[in-house]
Amino acid sequence: MSEPNAPAAPEAKGLPTIDVNEYGGKREGVKQAMNRRLFMQLLVFRAPVGTAPVSGGPSSAPDAIGAELLGVLRARKIPGVVYADAMDPRSLGLLTWSEDPAHFVKNVRPLFTEGALANVTLRDDFGMIGRSYGTGHEPDLEWFLLRRPVENVTDEATRWHVWYPLRRKGSFAKLEPIDQSHILREHAALGIAYGQQELATDVRLACHGLDAQDNEFVIGLVGKDLHPLSHLVQAMRKTRQTSEFIEKMGPFFVGYVIGQSRGE
Numbered sequence: 001m002s003e004p005n006a007p008a009a010p011e012a013k014g015l016p017t018i019d020v021n022e023y024g025g026k027r028e029g030v031k032q033a034m035n036r037r038l039f040m041q042l043l044v045f046r047a048p049v050g051t052a053p054v055s056g057g058p059s060s061a062p063d064a065i066g067a068e069l070l071g072v073l074r075a076r077k078i079p080g081v082v083y084a085d086a087m088d089p090r091s092l093g094l095l096t097w098s099e100d101p102a103h104f105v106k107n108v109r110p111l112f113t114e115g116a117l118a119n120v121t122l123r124d125d126f127g128m129i130g131r132s133y134g135t136g137h138e139p140d141l142e143w144f145l146l147r148r149p150v151e152n153v154t155d156e157a158t159r160w161h162v163w164y165p166l167r168r169k170g171s172f173a174k175l176e177p178i179d180q181s182h183i184l185r186e187h188a189a190l191g192i193a194y195g196q197q198e199l200a201t202d203v204r205l206a207c208h209g210l211d212a213q214d215n216e217f218v219i220g221l222v223g224k225d226l227h228p229l230s231h232l233v234q235a236m237r238k239t240r241q242t243s244e245f246i247e248k249m250g251p252f253f254v255g256y257v258i259g260q261s262r263g264e
Helices: 062-075 101-114 115-119 141-153 179-194 225-237 240-245
Strands: 022-027 031-032 039-047 080-085 090-098 130-131 160-168 201-206 217-223 246-249 255-259
Touching: 022 141, 022 246, 022 255, 031 141, 039 101, 039 217, 062 080, 062 115, 062 255, 090 101, 090 141, 090 255, 101 160, 130 141, 130 217, 141 201, 141 217, 160 201, 179 201, 179 225, 179 240, 217 225
Parallel strands: none
Antiparallel strands: 022 031, 039 090, 039 130, 080 090, 080 255, 130 201, 160 217, 160 246, 160 255, 201 217
């Protein structure tokens, strides 16, 4: 069942009504509403130059650092996915999530002050954070917001993950809602088609006001093979949303899953 909606603030004369709930489709004739969402954060970091798999030392190998990080995540019951960076042999990625964004400060941040991670260099050009959101049509809003993103990134059959931020042009926000709906429906239909053939599935997060580069969304594409993920991005270029209304996309992080922690 959904959590109670966010309490409505007292109305002030002349001010707009503020509603921070997430909405899904109707269930038993009632539109679903929740004031819960999942935050996900991607951190990418480079290991020091070296070949010896010595934990915490300047010669630590990336694979040893990744293995140690997985061990720490599991020991501390921190859910996450550890990636090998396909484009940088010395880089790794860490994806974590929580309903409480303070989790990234209280539990994830300290990981980089001790052990193997104390000597890595964070790559802020690839740092991403976002929150799940409802589109107003989801048949099971709670699953879509809180469980679907986790199920997608922890599916052991899908080892390839591609993450990237994007920003739309301001002209999209000025379109009538019906026009926006048609544009988004075309875009979504492609993603659904790839998903039905088990070629790719996605994680869609909003990052308005959270991204250092003023991006609006973070997209994760996951699949068994890398080619269909690239093919999907290529196919999306022909949609009206991408061809007319996307201001900026990327950088793209291409990660191969080394392992995961369920947080249990």
